[in-house]
Amino acid sequence: MNVTVIGLGLIGGSLALSLRQHGLAQHLIGVESSPAHARRALELGLVDEIETDLTAAVRRAELVVVAVPVDAMVAVLPPVLDIVTPQQVVIDVGSTKQALLAAVAGHPRRGRFVAAHPMAGTEHSGPEAAVLGLFEGKTVVLCDVEHSDAEAVQLVEKLFQALPMRLLYLNGADHDVHTAYVSHISHITSFALALTVLEKEKEEQRIFDLASGGFESTVRLAKSAPATWVPIFRQNRLNVLDVLDEHLHQLQHLRGLLAREDYDGLAEQIRQANHIRKILP
DSSP, rough: EEEEEOOOOOHHHHHHHHHHTTTSSSEEEOOHHHHHHHHHHHTTSSEEEEEEEEHHHHHHHEEEESOOOOOHHHHHHHHHHHHHTOOOOOEOOOOOHHEEEEHHTOOOTTEEEEEEEOOOOOOOGGGGGTTTTTTTEEEEEOOOOSOOOOHHHHHHHHHHTTTEEEEEEOOOHHHHHHHHHIHHHHHHHHHHHHHHHHHHOOOHHHHHOOHHHHHHHHGGGGGGHHHHHHHHHHHHHHHHHHHHHHHHHHHHHHHHHHHTTTTHHHHHHHHGGEEEEEEEO
């Protein structure tokens, strides 16, 4: 296929690399609003060319991947669907779905769009963050597939299975609830932990010297770009607030046990938390 990728950051760039590696893309066309990122994407070989005309880039592709931040995606996707023909397929790779699905709900080309969320990523951003094999063995969520044309869904299923990825099907509302609990809370908690340490430990060299594997792995996501995560928190605000309330409740409970020197109770809570091993070995 000829594939157009709109947005050549971590996910768009990594998907371009994977499509090339697995022989799924004959020619890769990139669309990128940042001239610096566009140049770097070409230098890194993420795409074969950069097209500055969105209409031309879309019309030349059998598959169009929209991989911009989720706020921009709501603005970009409807015009892309305005351009596509009944023979083309469009996917997104966004971390939130309800706002995007609402934006295209009544579009006459809605059936050519398949909403997808590859559950993979790193804390890095931009074309240099693109990594080969990012999606291998991970899950991709396909949302509201009943509103997409059957052969469009089949093409997208085969594409992601070839990477290879596991397929999971959810409606948009359920997707946003569950990603708030297993993805978005991890990021906002990491931001909070980084802010806590930076506030309490004023010596940056001391943080560097003492930071162990546990701290580094927990705070790694705090390196993520605000341009990516503020739009996600904005679009999924109510679900993120709900999970934050529960997280704060759990923190207050653990704090209370420690304040009361109830170490048996603290041990029991840790044992309860250890049950996550049954889900994530």
